[in-house]
Amino acid sequence: MPVLYESPTxxxxxxxxxxxxxxxxxxxxxxxxxxxxxxxxxxxxxxxxTQEPSEEIILLLRRHWVTNVRWILIAILMLAxxxxxxxxxxxxxxxxxxxxxxVIIWYLLTTAFIFEQFLSWYFNVYIVTNKRVIxxxxxxxxxxxxxxxxxxxxxxxxxxVSGVGRLFFNYGDLVIETAAEAPNIEFSRVPNxxxxxQIIEKLKL
Amino acid sequence: xxMPKFSFDQILRFVLSLNIWDIAKSFVLFGILLYLIFAFVVxxxxxxxxxxxxxxxxGLIKFIAWLHLFLVIGVLVFGFIYx
Numbered sequence: 566m567p568v569l570y571e572s573p574t575x576x577x578x579x580x581x582x583x584x585x586x587x588x589x590x591x592x593x594x595x596x597x598x599x600x601x602x603x604x605x606x607x608x609x610x611x612x613x614x615t616q617e618p619s620e621e622i623i624l625l626l627r628r629h630w631v632t633n634v635r636w637i638l639i640a641i642l643m644l645a646x647x648x649x650x651x652x653x654x655x656x657x658x659x660x661x662x663x664x665x666x667x668v669i670i671w672y673l674l675t676t677a678f679i680f681e682q683f684l685s686w687y688f689n690v691y692i693v694t695n696k697r698v699i700x701x702x703x704x705x706x707x708x709x710x711x712x713x714x715x716x717x718x719x720x721x722x723x724x725x726v727s728g729v730g731r732l733f734f735n736y737g738d739l740v741i742e743t744a745a746e747a748p749n750i751e752f753s754r755v756p757n758x759x760x761x762x763q764i765i766e767k768l769k770l
Numbered sequence: 771x772x773m774p775k776f777s778f779d780q781i782l783r784f785v786l787s788l789n790i791w792d793i794a795k796s797f798v799l800f801g802i803l804l805y806l807i808f809a810f811v812v813x814x815x816x817x818x819x820x821x822x823x824x825x826x827x828x829g830l831i832k833f834i835a836w837l838h839l840f841l842v843i844g845v846l847v848f849g850f851i852y853x
């Protein structure tokens with residue numbers, strides 16, 4: 566008898582249609598970190614200017630928070646400065662209205678100092694995407710620099726964690742050497758540099 | 771051109787008639803004016819930074835930059851009136 570209809574659900578066809586799932590490079594790299602974190606993994610609300618549509622931020626790193634302690638202490642001293650004027654009347658020779666103005670200007674300068682230091686920390690970031698590594702630098706309010714390297718161009722990585730403070734708080738430098746003519750990229754004073762290196766290694770594969 | 775001529779005596783009398791605190795006031799106001807330019811630069815810089823990197827605290831950072839600028843303008847006006 567002639568075969569009028571042949572079912573497409575033959576075992577061989579089913580086998581061919583099932584593809585083996587690809588092992589994602591991002592497997593095991595789970596989102597982590599808050600708004601003011603120095604170590605953000607796959608941040609949901611971060612985007613940089615030159616980011617391509619198919620590019621995903623895997624790591625967004627800032628200097629370890631311990632590196633901010635120095636300027637925070639200076640800021641506290643600056644905030645407390647005018648309170649010392651009762652004990653040390655340095656501006657007592659000025660008329661009352663000038664004394665008040667001096668205190669206002671002092672607090673204005675303190676505000677600017679705190680805000681600038683915070684901006685410097687918050688926007689000096691190191692980004693690792695699924696395609697490249699980027700070092701975004703705003704050294705001061707007038708200087709901006711962006712260095713980047715493709716993951717494929719990375720030839721070697723070196724982690725340096727030296728000193729008691731760095732060992733205790735687990736932060737250090739990660740130097741990324743590239744095959745390109747561009748200079749090496751240095752992630753300076755980032756938290757958990759070994760983990761960063763492991764993630765980059767994983768992404769390179 | 772006819773330039774007004776001042777004698778040394780006139781100049782000396784003018785200088786001696788100046789109030790030291792008026793001079794101080796003009797210096798203070800000039801300083802705040804320079805600071806105002808800095809505050810404008812900060813607002814501009816914040817915008818540039820946020821263009822380069824969009825982050826979660828974008829709104830708050832912009833607000834602080836503008837607040838700082840308006841504070842400086844306020845201090846400048848206060849200085850003009852109060853000093």
